[in-house]
Amino acid sequence: MNYQELVDVYIRLDSTTKRLEKTEIIANFFKTIEDDSLYDICLLILGGVFPAWSDKELGIGDKLLIQAISKVVGISKISVEEEINAQGDIGIACEKLFSKKQQTTFFLKPLTVNFVFSSLQKLADISGNNSTNKKISIITELLSLASPSEAKYISRTIIEVLRIGVGEGIVRDAISQAFNVDKKITERSHMLTNDLGLVADVAKKEGENGLKKLTLTPGKPVKPMLAQLSSGIKESIKEMGKAICETKYDGIRLQIHRKNNEIAIFTRRLENITLAMPEIVKLIEECLPHFDFIVEGEVIATKNGKPISFQNILHRVKRKYNIEEAIENVPLKIFLFDVLFYKKPMIDEPLIERRNLLEDIVDLSNDDINLSKKIIGTCENIPEIESLFEESINENHEGIMIKDSKEPYIPGLRGKKMLKFKAEPETLDVVVVGGTRGLGKRGDFIGSYLVALKDENDELKTIAHVATGLDDETLEYLTSKMKEYEISQKDNKIFVKPKIILEIAYSEIVNSPEYEIGYSLRFPVVKSVRKDKGLDDIDTIERLKSMYKE
Ligand code: ATP
Helix, strand or coil, X not given: CEHHHHHHHHHHXXXXXXXXXXHHHHHHHHHHCCCCCHHHHHHHHCCCCCCCCCCCCCXXXXXXXXXXXXXXXXXXXXXXXXXXXXXXXXXXXXXXXXHHCCCCCCCCCCCEHHHHHHHHHHHHHCCCCCHHHHHHHHHHHHHHCCCHHHHHHHHHHHCCXXXXXXXXXXXXXXXXXXXXXXXXXXXXXXXXXXXXXXXXXXXHHHHHHHHHHCCCCCCCCCCXXXXXXXXXXXXXXXXXXXXXXXXXXXXXXXXXXXXXXEEEEECCCCCECHHHCHHHHHHHHHHCXXXXXXXXXXXXXXXXXXXXXXXXXXXXXXXXXXXXXXXXXXXXXXXXXXEEEECEEXXXXXXXXXXXXXXXXXXXXXXXXXXXXXXXXXXXXXXXXHHHHHHHHHCCCCEEEEEECCCCCCCCCEEEEEEEEECXXXXXXXXXXXXXXXXXXXXXXXXXXXXXXXXXXXXXXXXXXXXXXXXXXXXXXXXXXXXXXXXXXXXXXXXXXXXXXXXXXXCEEEECCCCCCCEEEXXXXXXXXCCCCCHHHCCXXXXXXXXXXX
16 A cells, blocks of 8 residues: 555544544545555554554654755755744654655655555664664655655654554544444453554454454563552442452562563563563572463562662663662562463453462562562451551552452553552653743753643643752753753744653642643642653543542
8 A cells, every 4th residue: 555545544634633533534444455554554543663562662863854854855954953943843844845845756656555664663673883874764765755745744653753643542443443343352452462453454354253362472561450549448448348458569560471481571661671680580480480471560679678769670670781780789679469371361360369379379488579468358357458558658668559359450451440549649640742941040951841641532732831849860861851852942942752751749730721631730740750651651631630520
């Protein structure tokens, strides 16, 4: 299929904000695809070229893209930058520049979806000597064959900001609609494979029966099941009847896979961090049976045997060199709490069965590997659970988890069957989309950050500017990241790719026409930079509205 056909669909998707219309456009398009490009198209519509389980990224900064554009269009890099700043969007700027330029190669050979897809995939694998030139030459080749509208969307895909207001939910519904498959079945196969391209392909070729055969595969991470906030220990336990109450550790969540003889460790963002944690790999190798499995747990950093803040682990995760030294300076302990696969998928079993299995299979003779501390909570022993909470806080942990003992594991779901009860007030996870340069002492830094939440279509809507809670070190870090992710600048304002996630505390949610979302936050304060979270993890308007009502 020619890439221009996909671009025409992008343009139609861009012209409506209505979810149902977007779904209809994509479903109708999917039905017309006759060759083998459905997989590629699915991922391209989602703005990428790798399935969600893969941690590969294109990793192309705008500087490199600008260099390629300037080569193809035949103007200076500064002129390209000026156009981008004037338009406030690299895609629109690209389209304008390409339509002014009479390119001899235009339309000589139409770009195909497969060619665009495989060229972009190649970019992620280039490293080492001369990699910048190799990347520029791939991008230049693509752009030199592109029409102005194709150039608009290729450049946006390259910097990973497609901006057509299509998230996984819409594509999932479109697959169901196009291939006449029950939505629940599409949803389940997506949750188990984390690969919508594959789901679309199987739905098209084998229908519901094929989708039902898709399952969890060790080696491919799935989105973790997440927790809602408990309104109170007693109420939550009463509602569940029988709950597994556990210490909530303040570390990072790990999903640990064993496939054949290989152990792989993934974060909650599904990044593969196996190489950063050799001591955890060793522990798992020694203390769990040598069958295929997927287990989950929280890893915490310790000092003199006591837990310390989770920020310390983030340093461990990002580290690529001197790992031996880090192992000594920041010793880790892991607390396992769930098993998703053990010789076969286990997620449909009730939590209590999964926990029993975990207790059977883990050898706890090494102090660095533990199971999360657990007490079965019923209406009869509420004080015991309250003591677990107090003990958890006294030991520097975060609070407790209250989990319905009868429930299956549902990847990606943030539901009522798994709750957290913490000592700290509720916060919001937001993404930075822009910023304003500071005044006076803060003149070198971006002092104020424009932050956004997700709406029902996964589009970002601004909600506040936040400028407090930032020490000099954090300001310096954020300012350098803002430069790295810059899309455009105007006066003292900068707009960036939605990559930086902040956890924000505030005194009140108020109605406000000032921001796109229609609400704002009074006295917002940055509590932390959540390097462990991505765009998928930010809060939604729906959650904000329910918090506002409360
Ligand atoms: P928070 O910001 O409160 O950590 P979160 O958004 O990171 O929350 P939630 O799903 O809201 O994630 O809270 C559950 C998180 O708590 C898990 O993702 C996991 O990292 C952590 N955790 C710590 N101890 C446990 C435990 N015993 N069982 C499950 N999760 C635990």
